[in-house]
Amino acid sequence: MMKVANLIAVFILLALASSFVTAYDPSPLQDFCVAIDDANSAVLVNGKLCKNPGLATADDFSYSGLDVPGNTSNQLGARVNIITADLMPGLNTLGISLARIDLAPNGGLNPPHYHPRGSEVLLVLEGTLYAGFVTSNPDHRLFTKILKPGDLFVFPFGLIHFQLNIGKTPAVAIAALTSQNPGVNTVANAIFGASRPLYPEVLTTAFHLDKKLVEDLQSQEWVNPT
Numbered sequence: 001m002m003k004v005a006n007l008i009a010v011f012i013l014l015a016l017a018s019s020f021v022t023a024y025d026p027s028p029l030q031d032f033c034v035a036i037d038d039a040n041s042a043v044l045v046n047g048k049l050c051k052n053p054g055l056a057t058a059d060d061f062s063y064s065g066l067d068v069p070g071n072t073s074n075q076l077g078a079r080v081n082i083i084t085a086d087l088m089p090g091l092n093t094l095g096i097s098l099a100r101i102d103l104a105p106n107g108g109l110n111p112p113h114y115h116p117r118g119s120e121v122l123l124v125l126e127g128t129l130y131a132g133f134v135t136s137n138p139d140h141r142l143f144t145k146i147l148k149p150g151d152l153f154v155f156p157f158g159l160i161h162f163q164l165n166i167g168k169t170p171a172v173a174i175a176a177l178t179s180q181n182p183g184v185n186t187v188a189n190a191i192f193g194a195s196r197p198l199y200p201e202v203l204t205t206a207f208h209l210d211k212k213l214v215e216d217l218q219s220q221e222w223v224n225p226t
Helices: 002-022 186-190 200-207 211-221
Strands: 079-085 097-103 109-113 122-128 129-134 144-146 152-155 160-165 173-179
Touching: 079 109, 097 109, 097 160, 109 186, 160 173, 160 200, 200 211
Parallel strands: none
Antiparallel strands: 079 097, 097 173, 109 160, 122 152, 122 173, 129 144, 129 160
């Protein structure tokens, strides 16, 4: 009788362990997905259909053009060229993407931003970058490093990070991200350049700013480096 009871207990533990292992959500590939029963009104979560494997070619898994410098003639002095499944179909469902980052001399900036769906590892090819990230509440620790060609730096999932060209020559870096659609949320753009302006009172209190300054910031044009 004891052996049977032990077997039942082991079976229950294995069943529970199995449910713990398999009970997880897939990584999101967009900002939100509102549930709907009507298939005619639905969209694909990752926005892509899968090609018949028998029709796939090597071209589906390659991309040319990362050798072309990005145009940095904007107020940030930066350009980010992101390579996702839209440009390289073979990336679909693999959970990775790539970006080339060009930064103008003397202050070109990829401004503070975060990726809601991926971590990032950065490889500097040319120039000298000051790069870093800030941890979440409550510590807000700042981790920074001056990076030169051949240096790597990793930005953990969802944390605010940035890259600044502190050199006198153009800088180029390649970033690899752990999602086929990592998304990007540029902090200043989201706060001051929202499509429907936040109430100034929200920002004056949150940022300890004068209301007139907040309204002036909200009236400006906010540029994305992509």
